[in-house]
Amino acid sequence: MAFISSGYNPAKPMENRITDIGPRKPDEFFPPVIKNNYGKWLYHEILEPGVLVHVSETGDECYTVRVGGTRLMSVSHLREICEIADKHCDGYLRFTTRNNVEFMVDSKDKVAALKEDLLSRKQAGGCFKFPVGGSGAGITNIVHTQGWVHCHTPATDASGPVKATMDVLFDEFTSMKMPAKVKVSLACCLNMCGAVHCSDIAILGYHRKPPLLDHEYLDKMCEIPLAIAACPTAAIKPAKVEVGGQKLNSVSVKNERCMFCGNCYTMCPSMPLADTEGDCVVLMVGGKISNRVSAPKFSKVVVPYLPNNTPRWPEVTDAIKKIVDVYAADANKYERLGDWAERIGWEKFFEKTGLPFSHHLIDDFRDPAYYTWRQTTQFKFT
Amino acid sequence: MAFISSGYNPAKPMENRITDIGPRKPDEFFPPVIKNNYGKWLYHEILEPGVLVHVSETGDECYTVRVGGTRLMSVSHLREICEIADKHCDGYLRFTTRNNVEFMVDSKDKVAALKEDLLSRKQAGGCFKFPVGGSGAGITNIVHTQGWVHCHTPATDASGPVKATMDVLFDEFTSMKMPAKVKVSLACCLNMCGAVHCSDIAILGYHRKPPLLDHEYLDKMCEIPLAIAACPTAAIKPAKVEVGGQKLNSVSVKNERCMFCGNCYTMCPSMPLADTEGDCVVLMVGGKISNRVSAPKFSKVVVPYLPNNTPRWPEVTDAIKKIVDVYAADANKYERLGDWAERIGWEKFFEKTGLPFSHHLIDDFRDPAYYTWRQTTQFKFT
Amino acid sequence: MEFKHKTPLLDQLETGPWPSFVTDIKREAESRKKNENNVEYQVNPDICEDLLGILELSFEHKRTHWKHGGIVGVFGYGGGVIGRYCDQPEMFPGVAHFHTIRVNQPASKFYSTEFLGALCDLWEFRGSGLTNMHGSTGDIVFLGTFTDQLEEIFYELTHNLNQDLGGSGSNLRTPSCCIGKARCEWACMDTQDICYNFTMEYQDELHRPAFPYKFKFKFDGCPNCCVASIARSDLSFIGTWRDKIRIDQKAAAAYAGGELAPNGGAHASRDWGPFDIQKEVIDICPTGCMAWDGKKLSLNDKECTRCMHCIAVMPRALRPGVDTGCSVLAGAKAPILDGAQMGTLIVPFIKAEAPYDEIKEQVVEPIWDWWMEEGKNRERLGELIKRQGMQKLLEVTGFKAVPQMVQEPRSNPYVFWKEEEVEGGWKRDINEFRKYHKR
């Protein structure tokens, strides 16, 4: 394969270089119905799962068909999306903040054909390419991160557990049977790329073994002071070690103090945490972001450990299904998962879901832990 | 005045010494109606402010007349209480957990005479000796501490402000017009002897000047390391100073870091904080202790500074009266002051009471401060 | 009457309806001057007048005139006396010393006039004749005497009044309790009995400092917390029940019909309109577990959190259950230093019957052992729990973790796993790892 230059000249990097031009202006890409009714929308309605209409004061209507996306998309897949948009939507489309794709048309009679076309397209193994849904009081797409596809710190994969979970929750994606929206998110490590920490259901990768110490390279490659400073629990101390006869400047880790955050590894590649048995999935529930009715809140840890059982993480998907089913059956209309758990009391949450409670779930991290303990005689017997 | 020995022999302190006998057994002092119906009570009723009846399953009734107490009581006053108890109550009485005195009789027809007798007794200046009240949805006695009568760390007096405040709240002591109980407490310094930190209205003495340093005596008398260790903000450092030519081992205080807690003074008498202008009164409101309806909660600072305007602290009593009046007019029946403020929102509390809001009222003490800030778009415009 | 010191400021506190402590102190000063019963006062007879004098000076300066208390006490005890000296002994010799003595009150503070009178006689004779009835912890506080009287007073208390001192310093502090079964229909625990029992059992801890700091027990008969245990005791014992609220439907109907005054008449001074059982009980119930169909009150006890509201509003219709015991909460304290703490629920329910061995052996003593082992100087139990974590408390007590202990599960995922909990342990070989993961 021959190298083809773009025109860039390494010898003169600044030669007619263009910088700081920013992104394209959004309105370049608005379909006519959006451009003409920008800021003029009166109301919307969800006609069926995944199909929305927005009505403008001009009388115009915008029909949206929302389809699930894998987020990790090949250009071949994207070109197919373009082909559909050209065929039905005058060559425009959009992506949502949860990685779904939205096809918009300006009249009702274009919807059926579009939808039929979308649902007719399947992958070799029978998976839908463009499942329609993810709207209203249902379960929409799972926002997630890189996992084993691209990142260096994950404690679990991202795309794998997401595929497995969405397969299990598929009925909820294509319907609106939940008391309220249920937002599921995944982050493959504590860095929590995404709003995982405020999700109705959060799937989190977590390490459970302290970093390995590659002393030789710690000495050679790492800024030891940075690694030491990175540790939130001050578990890392400088240490002189002997490896194969040679004295090395390295570090030692007080394992009991380690909370497996991986921050040292972020600073120093010679302190990897990844481990086949150690790495696991943590489930957190009850977070929310919207200010609707109640204030936004963080998700709470309800399952401290589930194994990375590839390729389909059955323990994880079972636990999630169970939580979703109990919530759907027990919560009030409009009640988010976290609001429900708070209303019935977390002790009842564990009773109803049958999830075991253990000391791991009691906060013991820093001063604010106190505020999560119970400072009243009010509780329910379970 | 001649020294009269009790029989104690300083030369032989252990000679027939009696120790570890503890307090008297409570039932020694139960009047018959209490002894006979112990654990058998069915229900109670408050017949009028300060007058309660408790009805037993045996059919017996115990009528209680509750009177205000100053807590600081002379033996002369106590003897008068005994005289009354002998006259009406078969020689028994009790004190409440809020320093009121309770006279109990076993039949309704003894109540009137008792009450009349109590109310007929006045002090020279016209103050009641035994005001009847402090029950139900009223304002009962103020629990308080020592102040200038006995303690070494107060930033305000106790008995003085209490007398001034109870004079202003007297109508509420003798009636039951509040939406719920209103518990007022006073502590003369941050040590907060008493449950001041969980009161509907808390009057708190607070210093606003860092400790004076009596270097000479710091060197002579104080355990400098203890003083240094005592400081929660690490504001105190060891320091060599020169006073009148002589070099002394003493301390220096980083004033900007001082939070005026007086903990250093507790450890070291050469670091006094008391100051005429510096010392002041802080008002905190909205705390509660009972688990009724809502969980117990801490009082919140709503007035960061009021002067020690002796002898009657008019600024303090005015502010308290205003808060009580607005609360009484605006809250729902059964709603404690703090529950009311939370329901309407603290921004409304300040609007309705007209108390000024200032940066002093925003928590900036340690990590948990964050949890008192507002993490939602939900607020009311005022 | 003419007194030794002019008190123009204090005099202004002698008017108004509320009893005046100034007038009362003057009354005692006067009775000392007159000394009608020819008492051989064992302390400077000016003590009350000098107290007025120095207090007036504080009202002028707006500063206390008491010095740091020195270490005074009675032989063999590490607590019970608070030393106090004034900073102007020349001006006020009567209060040159002004130590207080903490006398352990009888649980729930009932008195016979005979016993109270005897205390008065003793204190008039050997002290200022001024008291606090009672101190915030609950003690009878004898306010102000001289050092030479301390042993004498202790001797007379123990020999003549069969009465001991209370706590101070790094001791167990004087336990106290609400009135409970003595005169309250809601008591789910015999507060006087357990309070007295614990006080006697732990006399040594009460009198001899062996703790990192002060330690307080308080006993409330029900969640109303009339002795404020949940806010101010290292261990709060609060009565509760685990069966059903007892309902008298007739009485309930009578309340609904307006025949019975709600909340035992606690709101009688104001016209709140006719009683509305739906609005005032059903809708306020924090768990929404009650219903009123116009005739019958139904209550889903499994959802009830025993907040006492409905019982308080309709005391003749509703009563706590009969399978009673207590909840134990730990760590309450005042704000010094790192902020106040409310008691944290560590035992949701435990039976509370004499001799209370289970509570002593499974709750109190393991916690004390841990605190004495690990607590820093001047570290309260609550601060230790915060510092070492609830988990540690569970370990030392062996309590099983239950969701009732928390308001909500942790929102940070920082679980400190132990090596034995993780398959394969923590010892790993970097070179083995590098076989699969090149540098």
Place this chain on the structure above:
Amino acid sequence: MEFKHKTPLLDQLETGPWPSFVTDIKREAESRKKNENNVEYQVNPDICEDLLGILELSFEHKRTHWKHGGIVGVFGYGGGVIGRYCDQPEMFPGVAHFHTIRVNQPASKFYSTEFLGALCDLWEFRGSGLTNMHGSTGDIVFLGTFTDQLEEIFYELTHNLNQDLGGSGSNLRTPSCCIGKARCEWACMDTQDICYNFTMEYQDELHRPAFPYKFKFKFDGCPNCCVASIARSDLSFIGTWRDKIRIDQKAAAAYAGGELAPNGGAHASRDWGPFDIQKEVIDICPTGCMAWDGKKLSLNDKECTRCMHCIAVMPRALRPGVDTGCSVLAGAKAPILDGAQMGTLIVPFIKAEAPYDEIKEQVVEPIWDWWMEEGKNRERLGELIKRQGMQKLLEVTGFKAVPQMVQEPRSNPYVFWKEEEVEGGWKRDINEFRKYHKR
């Protein structure tokens, strides 16, 4: 089709209803093998197959096989590229390098097929042909290319597509926003416009690391927070209004009468029974500021906290007010290290109209100055606010303290008074003091 590596584990993810990323990667691998359009692939054509191979290995080992990213990027920029290398380059040469490029998405993610197609052509030619649409921050993520292609890609983006990179590192990160006015009736702020405006205004901060750590802006048109700004941006701008909710009584009646579907039909797949305006709107309103008398809906806007519930349930009857602007919240971040933070309200209401100078000059820039001055390395804004206190933020911005900034006033009384606030100042003379207070 036969691929270079066997992937038995991944193959199990090719069934089930949800789209399979495995099948999709294989599709791309296949198209590269076929190369029907004779593309002169500029990176190893096995790149997709080797990705499948290394991913399969991770599924076996349950460990990532990506190494720490080295510092790679384009000349003059400090962000936009995340370097990535695999730890088994011999086995998987196609992904020996696997750098990602963050391409700044158009605000609210509308595309013309022409532009999207052009991006595909470029990425097929110079990269893996695999993307993330979109990354969590909002960027178009080009997933996997080699170092020698970075400048080439940047050159083509800027010269041919008039498109710049997004942020990474200690920069301003790519701002993003909800769909807002483009297709939402609730937008109280022009989210696309302000997002684009801020992105252009702060290009230098976006491309050249000058901050202590990453910094994120997000723009939500209303309190529903569809771009989750309140949970994950150092500064969240959330549309709101300060006048009255607009009411169409006819429509309200239609909802009450069951003619209109509640919540725009969001609950249609389940039978929740007939719509009950009292139960579903009035009673759920968190402030209880609405009433329905059977004909008319009344709303006390002074008590309304603009939570959006009633509007969401009855979109045709209720609409946000017309005097719109935004609330600004600061400090949201993920848990690393001291626990997550939600945005804290620092500006209850500010007008948000182009060119947004007031917001830039009075909110953004003073806060940046402070953070750049005081922030430690890798300290997020929220952590700085926690460390130095909200007071400090008020000082540097000059905002007036208002109760809206807090949920409740402080419960600890530890006010740090300043010397100038206290009469007489702090300098005092110990000897003067000792005149009145003997030692």
